[in-house]
Amino acid sequence: MTVPPQASRPGEPPAGCSRDALRSALDTLLEPARFKDYGPNGLQVEGRERVRHLVSGVTASRALIEAAIADGADAILVHHGLFWRGQSGCVTGWMKQRLALLLQHDISLFAYHLPLDAHPTLGNNAQLAQRLGLAPLPGGWGRFGDQDLGLLGVPPVDTAAALATHVQAVLGRPVTLLDTAQRPLRRVAWCSGGAQGYFEAAIAAGADAFLTGEISEPQAHYARECGVAYLACGHHATERYGAPAVAAAVALSLGLSHRFIDVDNPA
The missing domain is CATH 3.40.1390.30 (NIF3 (NGG1p interacting factor 3)-like)
Incomplete structure (x- = not known):
């Protein structure tokens, strides 16, 4: 990555970066264009323009989104996003609930499926x-x-x-x-x-x-x-390890704070 982190004074929140800078860093690292996948990779839901705190998790479930809101997230990075090939496209039920939370709190959702599996060191x-x-x-x-x-x-x-x-x-x-x-x-x-x-x-x-x-x-x-x-x-x-590894590397590069939130799943 080529974007240097912006320094913050002790006790101050991270200086952060723009949403587009975060998207560019993730796309550069994970190279989604290389893969034929089951859904869209990259920015799936657009939130606020400035990102200071990034939360990572495995799946964009309602439980993860609610935990990220409580943690003060500006953006979420997951392996399993919201949109998959073959869905009806209707925003009802669980889809409406998840999207409503993201939009209400102006949080960006980034999702990378196969690219996050495949990265040679962080995947x-x-x-x-x-x-x-x-x-x-x-x-x-x-x-x-x-x-x-x-x-x-x-x-x-x-x-x-x-x-x-x-x-x-x-x-x-x-x-x-x-x-x-x-x-x-x-x-x-x-x-x-x-x-x-x-x-x-x-x-x-x-x-x-x-x-x-x-x-x-x-x-x-x-x-x-x-x-x-x-x-x-x-x-x-x-699949608990790729998203936090990628998020930690990008957060360090861009001057963000980061937290991995593991929502347990017996599957």
């Missing part, structure tokens, strides 16, 4: 790897799947059962493990969130185990028939 997959001790393979050898979102690497333990125990301790939630072959782990594939559709690509890439957030009916059969372990570790739990 969900990279941040998850840091916390779990997964060592990505170098260069193109460490990428697989659609739009190269999945990562391949070396695990910190040598069995799927040990990896499941380790992940459960780090993420603080139960892990669903399918491991009929119980073969030694040399290479692990992972992709945060609802990436169960990447399992076949992970198998083709030579993974001994695949770690993601969710599991659907077909993956149980693939795991048993192919002898590759499958770990479902929670959609929310595996």
